[in-house]
Amino acid sequence: MDRSTPASRGAVVDAACQLFADRGYHGTSMKDIAEALGVRAPSLYNHVASKQEILFAIMDKAMERALAALEEALAGVEDVSEQLRRATESLVLDFLRFPAEVTVCNTEVRSLEAANRLAIVAKRDHYAARVRQIIEQGCRSGRFSTRTPQIAAFAVLEMGNSAKSWFRPSGRYPDTYVASEYGEFALRVVG
Amino acid sequence: MDRSTPASRGAVVDAACQLFADRGYHGTSMKDIAEALGVRAPSLYNHVASKQEILFAIMDKAMERALAALEEALAGVEDVSEQLRRATESLVLDFLRFPAEVTVCNTEVRSLEAANRLAIVAKRDHYAARVRQIIEQGCRSGRFSTRTPQIAAFAVLEMGNSAKSWFRPSGRYPDTYVASEYGEFALRVVG
DNA sequence: ACGGTACTAATGAACGTTCATTAGTGCTCC
DNA sequence: GGAGCACTAATGAACGTTCATTAGTACCGT
Incomplete structure (x- = not known):
């Protein structure tokens, strides 16, 4: 540096x-x-008060950004299939563009002090609930066909994680292409 | 204890x-x-020579068990769809039955010393390659329809990880039921 | 049955190192 | 001259690990 x-x-x-x-x-x-x-x-x-404060700052910033991206991606979209596609693309794009932040969010929740952990987990749960709602709504309206909407929601959320483990910005696919592939996978999972 | x-x-x-x-x-x-x-x-x-030796022992044992389970699940199965289904079920069952071992394998590769890491990563790659081969073969023979077999393979492998984050043995679904759901998801992802 | 021997497994003390953090000091730019 | 920022020095605590030693147990030849 x-x-x-x-x-x-x-x-x-x-x-x-x-x-x-x-x-x-x-x-x-x-x-x-x-x-x-x-x-x-x-x-x-x-510049910072403690090491723990750094960790919390990283995760809080990352969660806020991901939540904002999700809301923006869903704004004004009515069709439930399109909602799931856009939510998944938003998720995967965030993973590909901020792999370090996402990795920290995925692996270091356990290193947060109790109060900080509560705050971060609440935001993470809110994100997951949003995606689950979409899938449940799709199942109710008959657009999706899954016996287990909750399990499907978890599967879709987790699936995107794989992207950042192999993706390289200089690779053969642009990030938007990869995101659209995962959007397709998500729609297939729910039938 | x-x-x-x-x-x-x-x-x-x-x-x-x-x-x-x-x-x-x-x-x-x-x-x-x-x-x-x-x-x-x-x-x-x-009982042990070092802390690092403990970590390696955990991961090596877990990888050997997972690889053996995969080979057993695939033994004598010819149909490529059935191969993918059984591989996924084997993967998810392993996740559900040994969540701690799997979590360590997923998160602590970075804590292995160089020589140990090489050994573990080789086994992990071997596992992933086995699943990718199935999907690629399915695509070649026209049974599966994915533009990006490699990406689909990563998605399927990662998907299973979600299972262990919410699954509880005392919950409403038995582990074999959950595994079969993920087997279904995997087949849907590849079309 | 008995004494000797080897083995397993535990202990407290101490090693050198690293840790996150604090205190105090000085430079530099507005 | 005061705020901002980096420095050196030092702190107690915790780290992984080594050491010499001890208690208990099982096998051995006699």
């Missing part, structure tokens, strides 16, 4: 995010984060 | 597995593992 400009809170959070994604929260030290910024560990405390 | 019987290597590995799944490798201390067994930390070294 460039040392010509002073480190900012945002730079600390971003550097930490990449490291937490690669090595985990407990596998990353404040010294590691500082080194990524070309600075000594105690200097980080000029 | 019962202190009437002495701790064995297997007991150490099992206790560590649960803790690693809950708190992560770096989030679990040797003292934590020892306490779960009703013993002091140094006593663990009568």
Whole structure:
């Protein structure tokens, strides 16, 4: 990291995010984060109050962004099939564009202190509930055919995770193409 | 843990597995593992050489079991649709029956030392390749219809992960029922 | 039946290292 | 001259691990 400009809170959070994604929260030290910024560990405390605060900031920002993207993707869409397609595409696009943030959200909930965990889990559950509602509504109206809408919802949500494990921005498919593929998969899962 | 019987290597590995799944490798201390067994930390070294060795033992055992289950599930099955269904069911059943082991395999590859990581990743890749081959063969023979067999393979493999995040043995569906649902999902994904 | 021996498994103490964090100090730019 | 930001130095706590030692148990030849 460039040392010509002073480190900012945002730079600390971003550097930490990449490291937490690669090595985990407990596998990353404040010294590691500082080194990524070309600075000594105690200097980080000029920008953040604690290591735990960094973790919470990463996850809260990521959840807010994902929720906003979902709402935007669904705005004004009436057809339930189109809703599921767009929700899935929004989800996968978020995974592909912010893989580090998403990885941290997926793996470090357990490293949050109790109060922070409650806040993040609530947002995550809200996201999952939104997708489940779509599938349940589709089942009620007969557009979808699944014996187990809840299980299908979990499957669709999880499916997208696979994308970020192999996707490379320089690869053969653009992110929007990959997202549309997963949108198709989601519609197939619900029949 | 019962202190009437002495701790064995297997007991150490099992206790560590649960803790690693809950708190992560770096989030679990040797003292934590020892306490779960009703013993002091140094006593663990009568049974294992190092903390890292415990992690490797957990993951290697889990991978071997999963690979064996896959081979058994596919033995003698010719039809490619039936192959995919059985592979998925085998995968999901493994997830549901050994959630802690699977969680460790999914999240702690990064905590393995280089040599150990190579060994585990090779087995994981072998598993994934087996499933991908089935889907690719199905596409070639026209039984499946997917533009992107590789992506579909990743989606199917990942999908199963969701099962263990909500499944409870005491819940309303038996594990075999859940597994068969995911088998159905997999077939739908490939068309 | 008995003493000797080897083995297993546990212990407290201590090792050196790393951890997150605090205190205090100085430079630099407005 | 004051705010912002980095520094060095130092803190207590926790980490994985090693060590010498002890208690209990099982097998052995006699």
